[in-house]
Amino acid sequence: MRKLVVVGNGMAGVACVDQILKYRHGFDITIFGEETHVNYNRIMLSSVLAGEKSFDDIVLNDIDWYQRNKIRTRLGVRIKQIAVNRRVVADTDGGEVEFDNLILATGSRAFIPPIPGVDKKNVFVFRTLDDTRALLARAVPGLRAVVIGGGLLGLEAARGLQVQGCNVTVVHLPGTLMERQLDATGGLYLRKRIEDLGVKVLLGCRTESILGNGHVEGLRFNSGENIDAELVVIATGIQPNVELAREAGLMVNRGIIVDDYMETSEPGIYAVGECTEHRGQVFGLVAPLYEQGQVLAATITGNRGPEFTGSVPATRLKIMGVDVFSAGSVHEAEPGVESLKFEDPAQGVYRKVVLKDGRVHGVVLVGDVSDDQRYVHWIKSGEDVCGMRRQLLFPPPAADGGLDVAQMPDSETVCGCMGVTKGAIINAIHEHGLTTLAQLKERTRASTGCGSCAGTCSRLLKAVAPDFEEDKIKTICACVPYSQDQLRGIIRSQKLKSAQDVLDIYGNGRGCEVCKPAISYLLDVVWCGDHVEDRSARFINDRVHANIQKDGTFSVVPRMRGGITSPAELRRIADVAEKYGVPLVKVTGSQRIDLLGVKKEDLPRIWADLDMPSGQAYTKGVRMVKTCVGSTFCRFGTQDAISTGVELERRLENLFTPHKVKMAVVGCPRNCAEATVKDIGLVGQDGSWQVVVGGAAGKGVRKADLLITVETTEEALEAAEVFFQYYREHANYLERTYDFVERFGIEKVRKDTVYAPPDAKRALIDRLRKSKDKSYDAWLERNNPRPAQFIQIEPLEVAK
Amino acid sequence: MTRWIKLTHVDNVPPREGRVVRLGTTQIAVFNTEQGFMAVENRCPHGGGPLADGIVGGTTVTCPLHNWRVCLKSGEVTKGCADGAPPVRTFAVEVRNGIVMLGVNAAEAAA
Numbered sequence: 001m002r003k004l005v006v007v008g009n010g011m012a013g014v015a016c017v018d019q020i021l022k023y024r025h026g027f028d029i030t031i032f033g034e035e036t037h038v039n040y041n042r043i044m045l046s047s048v049l050a051g052e053k054s055f056d057d058i059v060l061n062d063i064d065w066y067q068r069n070k071i072r073t074r075l076g077v078r079i080k081q082i083a084v085n086r087r088v089v090a091d092t093d094g095g096e097v098e099f100d101n102l103i104l105a106t107g108s109r110a111f112i113p114p115i116p117g118v119d120k121k122n123v124f125v126f127r128t129l130d131d132t133r134a135l136l137a138r139a140v141p142g143l144r145a146v147v148i149g150g151g152l153l154g155l156e157a158a159r160g161l162q163v164q165g166c167n168v169t170v171v172h173l174p175g176t177l178m179e180r181q182l183d184a185t186g187g188l189y190l191r192k193r194i195e196d197l198g199v200k201v202l203l204g205c206r207t208e209s210i211l212g213n214g215h216v217e218g219l220r221f222n223s224g225e226n227i228d229a230e231l232v233v234i235a236t237g238i239q240p241n242v243e244l245a246r247e248a249g250l251m252v253n254r255g256i257i258v259d260d261y262m263e264t265s266e267p268g269i270y271a272v273g274e275c276t277e278h279r280g281q282v283f284g285l286v287a288p289l290y291e292q293g294q295v296l297a298a299t300i301t302g303n304r305g306p307e308f309t310g311s312v313p314a315t316r317l318k319i320m321g322v323d324v325f326s327a328g329s330v331h332e333a334e335p336g337v338e339s340l341k342f343e344d345p346a347q348g349v350y351r352k353v354v355l356k357d358g359r360v361h362g363v364v365l366v367g368d369v370s371d372d373q374r375y376v377h378w379i380k381s382g383e384d385v386c387g388m389r390r391q392l393l394f395p396p397p398a399a400d401g402g403l404d405v406a407q408m409p410d411s412e413t414v415c416g417c418m419g420v421t422k423g424a425i426i427n428a429i430h431e432h433g434l435t436t437l438a439q440l441k442e443r444t445r446a447s448t449g450c451g452s453c454a455g456t457c458s459r460l461l462k463a464v465a466p467d468f469e470e471d472k473i474k475t476i477c478a479c480v481p482y483s484q485d486q487l488r489g490i491i492r493s494q495k496l497k498s499a500q501d502v503l504d505i506y507g508n509g510r511g512c513e514v515c516k517p518a519i520s521y522l523l524d525v526v527w528c529g530d531h532v533e534d535r536s537a538r539f540i541n542d543r544v545h546a547n548i549q550k551d552g553t554f555s556v557v558p559r560m561r562g563g564i565t566s567p568a569e570l571r572r573i574a575d576v577a578e579k580y581g582v583p584l585v586k587v588t589g590s591q592r593i594d595l596l597g598v599k600k601e602d603l604p605r606i607w608a609d610l611d612m613p614s615g616q617a618y619t620k621g622v623r624m625v626k627t628c629v630g631s632t633f634c635r636f637g638t639q640d641a642i643s644t645g646v647e648l649e650r651r652l653e654n655l656f657t658p659h660k661v662k663m664a665v666v667g668c669p670r671n672c673a674e675a676t677v678k679d680i681g682l683v684g685q686d687g688s689w690q691v692v693v694g695g696a697a698g699k700g701v702r703k704a705d706l707l708i709t710v711e712t713t714e715e716a717l718e719a720a721e722v723f724f725q726y727y728r729e730h731a732n733y734l735e736r737t738y739d740f741v742e743r744f745g746i747e748k749v750r751k752d753t754v755y756a757p758p759d760a761k762r763a764l765i766d767r768l769r770k771s772k773d774k775s776y777d778a779w780l781e782r783n784n785p786r787p788a789q790f791i792q793i794e795p796l797e798v799a800k
Numbered sequence: 801m802t803r804w805i806k807l808t809h810v811d812n813v814p815p816r817e818g819r820v821v822r823l824g825t826t827q828i829a830v831f832n833t834e835q836g837f838m839a840v841e842n843r844c845p846h847g848g849g850p851l852a853d854g855i856v857g858g859t860t861v862t863c864p865l866h867n868w869r870v871c872l873k874s875g876e877v878t879k880g881c882a883d884g885a886p887p888v889r890t891f892a893v894e895v896r897n898g899i900v901m902l903g904v905n906a907a908e909a910a911a
Contacts, residue, residue: 479857500816510834510858513867517855536816540853540864543817548864552850788812793821793830796806796899 001028004300005089005099007079007244009033011042012273012289013105014061019297021069029071030097032089036076037129038063043286043417043450045132046153046318049160051493055129060448082248084266101300104256104264104271106241108284113148113236117210123232126157138231141165146219146229148207150177152317154235155190158199159319161233163494169200169227171207171219181315181326182364185343189350189366193322196504202227238284240275255282260307262296272296279310286417286449287314294419312379314416316369318450320494321505325369328362328379330354337361342393347509351393358386373456377412405459414456417449425460435467476733477514480507484522484732491526499523499537511537518733521620524656525728528767529774535786543789545778546603547618549596554603556595557617558610559653562627562645562665563591569612576609590624590662591673592617601791604782613653614779620734621656623663625649626674630667630684639684641667644713648682651717652724654775655768658731658740661724676704679737680720689716693723693749694741702738705746708754722753722761725768802892804901813837813900818852818861823902827852828891830900831872833859837900838872839891845877846885 004020004027006013017029033039037055044058066073074091081090088096110125112118124135135157139145143166147158150172162168170177176187177194191201210232211218218228240255251257251265255277262270272292274284283289288311295308317324332339332354342351349367353360353375360378371394378385385392408414410423428434428444437458441447447454475481480503482490487502496502499519503511511519516537523531535543546554558573573593577585583597592615598606607614616622625648628634630641645665652661664675665682675681677697681704683690688711695704708719726749731740741749753764805823813819813832820842821828827842829852838859842852849865856862859872869879875887892903 508858510860511855512857512860512869513855513862516857534816536814536856539855543853548850548853550847550865552848552853552865787814788808788819792827793808793812793819795821795823795902796808 001026002100003027003098004029004101004103005097006031006103006105007089008103008105008107008273008275009035009039009073009075010105010107010273011039011060011286012107012293013103014039015290016103016105016272016293016296017071018061019294020301023297023301025301027101029069030099031066031071031073032077032079032091033073033075034078035128035130038066038073038075040129041449042128043318045126045129046156046160048129048132049126049135049157050163050320051160052320052489079244082244082269084248084269087268100268102269103296103300104245104269104275105273106244106271106275108238108240108274110234111237111239112234113207115148115207115210117212117216118234120210120212121215122230123210123216123234126153126233126235127238135161135231135233136164139164139166142167143230144228145169145231145233146171146227147233147235148219149235149237150174150201150203151180151235151237152178152315154233155194155317155322156319157233157235158194159197159322161231162197162199165495166231167200168198169202169229170194171202171205171221171227173204173206175204177201177203178315178317178324178326181313181330182324182366183330183332183352185341186324186326186330186350186352186364186366189343189348190317190322190324193348193367194319197319197322238274240277240282242275245271245275253277253280258308260295260309261299261304262292262308263299270296270300278308281310283311285313285315287311287419290417291419312376314372314376316372316416316450316452320490323365323367323369325365325372326363327372327376328354328360329356330362330364340389340393353392355385355392358384360385360392369452373413373416373453376416377409380413381411405456405463414460415444415446415449415453418445418447420444420446422460425457426464429461429464433465434461435465437461474732476518477512478508479503479511479515480519482506484518487519487522488526491522497523497527498532499534513539517542517620521656521658521733525771528770530770541618543786544600544603545614545618545781546598546600551597552600553597554600555617556598556603556606556610557588557592557615558612559615559624559649560592560612561649561653562625562642564627564642564646565593572610572612576606579609580606588617590617591626592624603790604785607779607782613777616654616778619656620659621661622649622652622654623660626662626664626678628666628668628670628672630665634667636670637667637684638686639667639689639713641665641673641682641684644682644684644717648717648720651721651772654777655728655771657724657728658733659736661727661737663720677701678704680723682716682720687711689713691716691719691723691754694738694746696736696738700738704738705741705749707746707750718765719754721768722756722764723749725764726753728771729764729767802903802905804894804896804903807893807900807902810837810895810898810900816856818854818856820850820852821902823904828902829861830893830902831856831861833872835859837893837895839893839902840870840872840875841889841891843888844868844870845888851888 009031039061041058047053077091079089080092088098090096110127139161145161145166145168147154147170150170158168158170177190206222208220208222216232220226242252245256246252256271258276273289314327337356340353352364354362363375408422434440447457502519520537580602582595586594588594625645627641627645631637661679663680664673664678666673666675667684675683677695681692690709691707692704693707696702807821818829818831829842830839844863846868849863853864854861862869875890877885894901
């Protein structure tokens with residue numbers, strides 16, 4: 001077997017090996033990697049820094065892949081020398097490995113400009129997983145962080161640090177962010193978006209030195225100004241790792257020089273990836289590097305072709321909520337170049353298509369990048385687009401929801417990262433009977449880079465695969481195009497605290513009566529009540545803590561825990577009903593008393609006169625715990641239903657839930673308070689409690705499922721609490737427990753709640769307690785009402 | 801001729817919310833939208849619901865009773881009605897020195 005040595009265990013090198021494995025290659029393969037990790041998706045490091053992904057999420061080839069393919073892997077080893085004549089490589093420990101063929105995939109490293117003080121502590125680069133981990137370890141909330149460099153990587157680093165809670169400033173030497181990919185206007189739109197996220201941007205600033213005694217304390221600019229900094233990230237570009245090749249006598253310029261077959265100047269030695277220079281061009285983006293890998297795999301297995309002929313540079317910024325795409329040549333300086341532009345400052349959308357001789361030469365998209373691959377296709381194909389000038393800035397109306405897959409030519413690239421065309425995807429679907437996106441990823445590698453083409457891939461599957469089942473993502477509404485699960489993740493990872501922030505960054509900025517209450521609920525539960533409450537995003541019931549009726553009046557239901565009241569309370573209720581002329585007093589089905597037809601302006605005074613807590617009868621929250629008399633008086637009672645019910649209500653009251661939560665506790669299986677058709681029910685029996693969940697007696701009737709049977713009252717209360725918090729955290733807004741339990745299945749619910757590992761159970765209880773600590777009786781807002789919340793405003797002057 | 805009446809301090813109408821101002825027998829729903837203050841009659845053409853209590857999205861308010869949507873600029877009902885409801889009456893509003901001012905037709909004001 002011929003020996004193939006690959007120096008470099010990064011994306012380009014391993015992808016090339018992956019391609020070689022597709023041939024009958026006959027190689028004995030050894031890969032050397034200087035990092036100690038298996039091949040991971042370096043472009044996703046920004047997502048790791050921003051807390052959106054874990055390291056496991058970005059692994060491209062796990063250790064099993066190396067073993068399965070019999071690839072010898074030497075990680076954490078740096079090759080220091082190539083002895084070209086002896087055909088061996090030597091590592092830093094003096095170990096030597098022979099090769100017949102050698103692939104250099106040494107990649108590149110962060111370029112560090114010669115600024116005095118770059119060696120100080122807490123000055124980082126952002127290039128590897130270890131860099132990312134170091135940054136995450138250091139980035140604490142409130143830390144003043146400065147990113148030097150406002151290119152792609154610098155901006156992604158800045159956003160990641162800002163998500164971690166740092167106060168981030170981006171310092172950039174040119175006058176435009178991402179100036180290599182954007183024009184001045186596009187840069188302005190991007191700057192606005194970045195600043196909206198809370199990242200400060202300083203342009204035209206040359207850093208003269210990094211200040212500090214041992215560790216960094218600030219930066220000095222050549223203008224003489226200083227800024228404070230406790231952490232600095234240098235993101236001023238990358239430089240190819242060429243030293244090894246240069247010392248071995250290979251032809252090297254900025255990168256290792258390769259021809260169209262990825263051959264270096266030395267026979268039998270090849271290079272691929274960011275370390276290469278092809279026709280005077282070096283590459284820093286993933287798509288051309290994968291293309292190089294395909295070419296090299298063919299070459300090294302004895303083929304002559306395909307050839308690498310360079311590529312269209314295309315860049316996409318990966319910051320959630322900040323969509324930027326750029327491809328080709330975007331500056332109009334050349335003669336014969338013209339451009340078409342569209343600007344919508346209110347929506348933050350900017351589009352520019354650069355034309356040369358009637359062909360698309362480049363494109364800049366900010367704010368809406370849904371049809372980016374259209375432009376890449378035009379740039380690559382070089383077709384004359386003069387006849388379509390009116391459609392160039394926007395997709396034709398038929399393709400309003402994105403790109404219409406039927407209209408895409410087979411040659412069009414769907415996955416720009418992995419270079420997978422529509423034709424290749426369709427062939428793979430037919431040939432291998434693929435039905436899921438996961439299978440498609442595995443087979444074609446499409447959508448395994450930046451992942452932005454997942455939607456197009458799904459649409460292709462849907463159109464072509466007969467058995468395709470779409471992952472049903474139910475979005476809340478058109479204002480915010482995410483599922484509630486996704487939104488929970490976004491709110492948590494992006495540390496969003498207010499409904500308007502969610503709408504501004506991830507929605508249309510406006511919202512509606514459907515999404516606003518849902519987002520408000522999600523914020524409350526994700527942050528355990530420690531969010532920024534925005535009453536404008538709440539339904540009127542949750543602003544005035546009463547239930548609006550058909551005539552615009554309100555109903556008032558005070559809390560009577562467990563349905564227990566007293567003569568004094570009843571007297572106050574009667575007094576209130578008389579004093580405020582309440583038209584209807586009704587005993588409810590929930591063992592409480594409802595005062596109906598109350599005027600909004602009377603609410604705060606009525607609450608004060610009642611001197612009872614809010615019964616939350618108007619909101620998606622904890623309604624009541626109905627009880628039977630239980631062992632207190634009943635001849636048949638086996639358990640103390642009343643005090644257990646009162647305690648359960650105390651523990652959960654004032655909390656918000658996806659939908660209303662009605663509960664009941666009964667002292668014996670005769671079930672007088674109907675616990676088996678409640679969201680949560682406790683059914684007492686001799687010596688134990690049954691805890692049942694997901695019951696209903698509304699539009700439909702559903703008998704609750706048994707969650708668990710326990711011996712003590714405390715265990716029963718805890719089981720109810722654990723389920724309650726689990727429902728709060730996992731159900732969709734407006735999903736009752738009976739739909740939730742059916743959707744999840746009672747087995748899963750049991751496994752994740754009462755039978756969960758002790759720390760998971762503890763964590764649920766802890767989050768419940770945290771929310772509970774933040775909660776309060778809403779009717780106490782009578783002491784400090786919001787401006788004009790309850791009154792009708794009298795004009796300052798009378799109309800005459 | 802339009803007369804301008806001082807209604808209330810801007811602080812009494814928080815962002816993206818509505819409040820009711822009583823002008824004689826008419827209830828006016830004043831909103832503080834992303835595009836400035838706007839006012840309509842506080843009566844949904846569907847069931848007379850209090851529009852001032854609705855959720856505001858951009859320059860649209862949704863009636864809290866049955867989710868009819870009303871455009872605050874034009875008064876048009878944009879969602880809910882099957883066969884065209886009459887528009888809601890709109891009023892001219894301006895903010896001067898932190899005071900919301902309502903523009904009323906002199907003849908109407910007299911009536």
